[in-house]
Amino acid sequence: MLAAVLGGAATLAVAGCSSSGDAAAGQKKRLRIGYFAFPSGDLLVKNRGLLEKALPDHTISWVKFDSGAGVNQAFIGKSLEIAALGSSPFARGVSGSSPIPYKVAFILDVAGENEALVARKGTGITTVAGLKGKKVATPFASTSHYSLLAALEEAGLKASDVELLDLQPQPILAAWERGDIDAAYVWLPTLDELRETGTQLTSSKEIGEGGRPTLDLAVVSEELIARDPEAIETWRKVEAEGLRLLKSDPEGSAKSIAAELGISLADAKAQLAQGVFLTPEEVASADWLGTEGKPGKLAAYLADTGKFLAGQKQIDAAPSTAALRDALYLKGLPDGLK
Structure with a gap:
């Protein structure tokens, strides 16, 4: 996901936090956490201050990002300790000769109907193949970008068959309303606004079921x-x-998400319903993250993502499955989720 930090928040977060040396001197330890304004359990944790309650001896700063490339840059700049990050930008981050020094420690959600490809109704486009020669926007280096490339390939199109535009969610909405773009692949909550005047062509749920799932991870x-x-x-x-x-208190969870996003309770419920949220037990299962000493299938999913991105010349070379297994932080699992 390609994005800058909103409003210079990363700079403010760095300036406002104590250093590790301060912690050694008796002051609070710091945690700078990157997050997205996206319906998830992570946003629920932020809204309810659950981490602040659990770690009263830490100074915790939540830094808002538009998408994952900004998160990657923040880790390179050593201005984050923890962050939400899509599986595609993570695969990019650990590729190459100088991988970003972070590891996956949790899975926030699996992309479902909450990320999708939508065409403006005025264009008359009703299939992915109908995008040939059209202007299609998506945040580059994002899970949506990855899914868009997969959708084009499945429809028999190359990336060069469409005019790809690198836009963040809010600029996508503005370009859509002006009629400057024909279609866009993006996530909630912008996605729901596009659906009001658009035709959905495919979703990350469909693409995932076809063998190319995308996920929102959490890295440390x-x-x-x-x-x-x-x-x-x-x-x-x-x-x-x-x-x-999210599962035991859907009403209360929706209220927290609505408050964080500034939307109605009904809209928050609808947006949460579009996501695929694993149970903690599923997160630590062999099908996903795995346990200490036994990495799960996530490494293979990430390897497939890397191979696809390399084939699309989005990265120079795909990271190996062994390297990706090493990029999973599994210490304490599964007991650490109880």
């Missing part, structure tokens, strides 16, 4: 793993609580 810096593994353990338990709350 290797520096934090070395310095403060107990904080990661607590954070992961809180994220697991967020997933359980």
Whole structure:
């Protein structure tokens, strides 16, 4: 996902937090967490202050991002310890000769109907194949970008058969309303606004069922793993609580999401219904993240993503499955989610 930090938030977060040296001097330890304004258990954790309650000895800053390339840049700049990150930008981040020093420690959700490809009704486009020669926008280096390329390939089109435009969600909406683009692949909540005057051509749920799933992951810096593994353990338990709350308290969860996104309760419920949220037990299962000493299928999914991106010349070379297994932080699983 390609994006800048909204409103210079990353700079403010860095300036406003104590250093690890401060922590050693008796001040609070710091955690700078990157998040997206996207319906999830992670947003529920933020809204309810669950992590702040669980880690009162830490100064916690939540830094809002538009999409994952900005998160990658923030980790390169050492201004984040933990962040939400799509599977496609993560595969990019660990590719090449200088991989970003972070690891996947949790799975926030599996992309479903909450990411989709939509064409403006005025264009008359009703199939992916009908996009040939048209202007299609998506945030480059995002899970949506990856899914768009997969959808084009499935429809017999190359990326060069359409005019791809790199736009973030809000600029996509503005370009859509002006009639400057014919279609867009993007996520909620912008997606729902496009659907009002658009025709959905495919979704990440359909593409995932076809063998190319995308996920929203949570990554932790290797520096934090070395310095403060107990904080990661607590954070992961809180994220697991967020997933359980989505299922055990759907009404209360929707209220929290509505408050965070500034939308109605009905819209929050509808948006949450479009996501695929695993249980904590599923997160740590062999089908997904896996357990300590036994990486799950996530590494293979990420390897397939890397191979596809390399084939599309989006990255120079795909990371190996072995490298991706090493990029999973499994210490304490599955017990650490109880």
